[in-house]
Amino acid sequence: MGELPGIVITGASGRMGQMLIRSVVASDKARLVGAVVRAGHDWAGRDLGALMGVGHGVVVTDDALEAFAKAQAVIDFTTPEATLEFAELAAQARATHVIGTTGFTDAQLEALKPAAFHAVQVRAGNMSLGVNLLTQLTKKVAQALDEDWDIEVIEAHHNRKVDAPSGTALMLGEAAAEGRGITLADHKESGRDGITGAREKGAIGFSAIRGGDIVGEHDVLFAGMGERIVLRHIATDRGIFARGAVKAALWGQDKEPGQYDMMDVLGL
Ligand SMILES: NC(=O)C1=CN([C@@H]2O[C@H](COP(=O)(O)OP(=O)(O)OC[C@H]3O[C@@H](n4cnc5c(N)ncnc54)[C@H](O)[C@@H]3O)[C@@H](O)[C@H]2O)C=CC1
Numbered sequence: 001m002g003e004l005p006g007i008v009i010t011g012a013s014g015r016m017g018q019m020l021i022r023s024v025v026a027s028d029k030a031r032l033v034g035a036v037v038r039a040g041h042d043w044a045g046r047d048l049g050a051l052m053g054v055g056h057g058v059v060v061t062d063d064a065l066e067a068f069a070k071a072q073a074v075i076d077f078t079t080p081e082a083t084l085e086f087a088e089l090a091a092q093a094r095a096t097h098v099i100g101t102t103g104f105t106d107a108q109l110e111a112l113k114p115a116a117f118h119a120v121q122v123r124a125g126n127m128s129l130g131v132n133l134l135t136q137l138t139k140k141v142a143q144a145l146d147e148d149w150d151i152e153v154i155e156a157h158h159n160r161k162v163d164a165p166s167g168t169a170l171m172l173g174e175a176a177a178e179g180r181g182i183t184l185a186d187h188k189e190s191g192r193d194g195i196t197g198a199r200e201k202g203a204i205g206f207s208a209i210r211g212g213d214i215v216g217e218h219d220v221l222f223a224g225m226g227e228r229i230v231l232r233h234i235a236t237d238r239g240i241f242a243r244g245a246v247k248a249a250l251w252g253q254d255k256e257p258g259q260y261d262m263m264d265v266l267g268l
């Protein structure tokens with residue numbers, strides 16, 4: 001039997017970075033071969049075992065290229081700017097690049113594409129099974145209802161989150177738009193404040209709550225006259241995102257270069 005696929009985690013000291021390290025170490029289908037932090041971070045050069053109590057023998061580095069050269073997959077939950085750099089390096093190393101990072105601009109999403117000519121890229125605003133199922137349900141409900149039903153996506157996250165609406169909220173909004181046969185960009189309404197005027201018919205609205213240690217909560221509200229439907233997902237443990245990302249890294253091993261998402265991985 002050959003060696004298990006080697007995985008590098010970027011943003012190793014972050015909330016998701018640490019969760020991902022624990023998930024790879026706990027997996028019997030993958031090996032942790034590297035942990036990358038940003039340049040000058042005080043974890044660089046230190047053994048993960050001493051820092052986290054797991055991953056003994058893996059020395060944290062700020063040299064992503066060197067780390068990626070030893071890997072079959074890179075799992076990356078960092079920032080859009082860092083992910084763009086890592087996409088090029090993962091392509092050079094022909095390593096599957098699993099991207100959990102959110103908050104990309106349209107131009108940044110466009111800039112991710114060339115790397116996918118050379119390596120598998122799996123990107124999703126949410127890597128959990130539950131949210132990906134909810135996305136499918138959202139599309140189905142939106143397909144069944146007409147514009148008399150107002151669609152609102154409401155999300156809540158911890159007070160350290162820097163982007164809004166969340167990547168998940170955008171995924172759900174895209175699914176609702178697809179179900180309704182419209183383009184989200186033309187119907188997105190977020191950040192209401194002041195005298196906004198009446199709600200535009202057919203809009204897909206977004207609201208973001210930030211507070212405390214909320215892991216991630218998403219409601220898709222279909223509001224009609226005299227009745228409402230609410231589809232809801234509540235995450236209570238970041239392990240759901242990490243396990244999904246490890247699954248994606250393994251799934252990518254025998255795929256052709258290109259851009260994929262968690263629907264592909266989960267076969268939904
Ligand atoms: N797709 C999904 O299922 C999920 C996505 N996320 C997304 O993942 C991202 C990270 O979230 P958190 O872990 O909560 O944030 P965090 O702020 O705790 O961690 C991000 C880490 O990236 C590191 N970083 C930044 N630039 C870097 C560089 N150039 N090289 C190496 N490391 C670098 C930071 O030092 C930090 O440790 C966010 O965009 C978040 O929305 C979070 C949870 C689930």
Ligand SMILES: O=C(O)C1=N[C@H](C(=O)O)C[C@H](O)C1
Binds near residue numbers: 217
């Ligand atoms: O930043 C987070 O924490 C999360 N980000 C993702 C998002 O933007 O949707 C996924 C999850 O909700 C947690």
